[in-house]
Amino acid sequence: MFENLTDRLERSFKILKGEGKITEINVAETVKEIRKALIEADVNYKVAKTFTDEVKRKALGMNVLNAIKPGQLMVKVVHDELVSLMGGQATDINLAGNPTVILIAGLQGSGKTTFSAKLANHLKNKKGKSPLLVAGDVYRPAAIEQLKVLGQQINVPVFTIPGSNDPIGIAREAVRVAKNNNQNVVIIDTAGRLAIDEEMMKEVEAIKKAVSPNEILFVVDSMTGQDAVNTAKEFNDRLNFDGVVLTKLDGDTRGGAALSIRAVVDKPIKFVSTGEKLDALDIFHPDRMADRILGMGDIVSLVEKAQEQYDAEQAKILHKKILKDQFNFNDFLEQINQIKKMGNLKDLAGMIPGVGKALKDIDIDDDAFKNIEAIIKSMTPEERENPSLMNGSRRKRIAEGSGTSIVEVNRLLKQFEDMRKLMKMVSGGGAKNLARMMNQPHRR
The missing domain is CATH 3.40.50.300 (P-loop containing nucleotide triphosphate hydrolases)
Known part of the structure; x- marks a missing residue:
């Protein structure tokens, strides 16, 4: 959402990049570009003008700390004004009355x-x-x-x-x-x-x-x-x-x-x-x-969406299975379902700082897990419970049953095994085991 407006605003902030301080001239130039970006985004002209006039007034009136670059200061001023423009804080629905x-x-x-x-x-x-x-x-x-x-x-x-x-x-x-x-x-x-x-x-x-x-x-x-x-x-x-x-x-x-x-x-x-x-x-x-x-991004909303799907009791069971190296394809499928319940995948990815821009021209739809689910659902109950059973003939049968290729099945099995090892390392010994696994010295 708002990808075009985000790009335009980022370009307007670049005017201040490399500048040593805020001046009347460089602020006026930046504000002019911000106003253009807002009007192009179909913001009411009077609203856009009032907004940018306030941004200019606050930017010029601030005592800039040496540690803050002019571009960073302008981003903060614009952020605060955007928050104010949209209401300042969330407003709950009125649930008075019976009914x-x-x-x-x-x-x-x-x-x-x-x-x-x-x-x-x-x-x-x-x-x-x-x-x-x-x-x-x-x-x-x-x-x-x-x-x-x-x-x-x-x-x-x-x-x-x-x-x-x-x-x-x-x-x-x-x-x-x-x-x-x-x-x-x-x-x-x-x-x-x-x-x-x-x-x-x-x-x-x-x-x-x-x-x-x-x-x-x-x-x-x-x-x-x-x-x-x-x-x-x-x-x-x-x-x-x-x-x-x-x-x-x-x-x-x-x-x-x-x-x-x-x-x-x-x-x-x-x-x-x-x-x-x-x-x-x-x-x-x-x-x-x-x-x-x-x-x-919007990490807070992402965490809230994850917490809505979080089951503490189920998480304990899953943790024990990971420690005992019993994490299987049924568990994997359940994790995929939890992610899908959180909402549109591209929208979720956009909540991670920096990721939204990287995915701007990439289409991620709700069928992103389609092949993975098809492969897992083509396995027998025994194969899902025990991934180590996967020999060549089973892989061929699963590929045919899921409408995928042997290459895709092999890739999923490799990714699953790598993920299982990583999860066990992190769950069992935290950063120490993870660092050891990555052949990096662990520092206290």
Whole structure:
């Protein structure tokens, strides 16, 4: 995400490379390039100008320590201003009320229905809530069916009134049903249009009046750039929503919406959605997003995603197996599944400082492990448990069964054996054994 903006900003910082100090001239030159980069990323012009004026003022007003180079100082100033521009800190969703009523609004195609299901999944699994999804888009039968299918996937009930064309009545009845069934969150998916129209706005206002939501979230497609900001302003003027959700942030977005919306509507971005999977929803952290925009990665989010899949008891069992040299292909397959659950592989790699830029033009999709999984699944249960059984005839059979080649099977077996040795070394004796294995002197 934001690859083009990241590249442009990096180029603008190079103006200060080799400079001994901050001056009016070199700062003005750098700021001019930063403003160009922001406008090219579809950031609102007024927002871009205010931002760069503030960067210039702060950069010239700082007492530069001898240890800090001008380029590094400018990166810090821009980072801090980006964080401030995007809201300063994460803003949680309001879960007051019994039940909590959350109204989802936005244009057609913005991703409202998918987000509604993602939010239900998030609140169920991470907040321990019992949500009820409400199909309030009575004009598109496909939207109702889509929500039902998504609800089944996450095991969350979907409320509808078959044949009804009264979204206000559906919303009101859904809240009553939720109270009776002890469901403590009601998420109402509303109808969208291809463009803002008076009829749509009156309808969503009427739903708001009927159910008095605790939270109104405006869902916007990040790829619509400046148009997203204009739409957000019109919706906010009518609904006074509580927060923004940016969807499709994993697409070829230029970043304009993420960087402009907060400044234009003065409402926080609360969630970002980065894929079709129903667990691909993240709380928006301005500081982490600023890190990513400036190519610094996002290690904190990566660790959090790993911890979500971490099972302490399973880890102990795995550790014992590694020490006893019993780590096998079943364990390996389980580790691959854990990684896949964390999300889109390219997005995960982009959270590691420096890696995102290196992978900019490399396509990594969710099928990256496809051949490895096919090879392992073509093994017999006995072969998975005991990798040492792999002789030539078994390898040939596995290659044929997995639709791969002997070369690929041999490569996987070699990589697996090397990894198993390394894991045992590190688990058994830490850095000492690892250093010995690498034929390097171990220093205390």
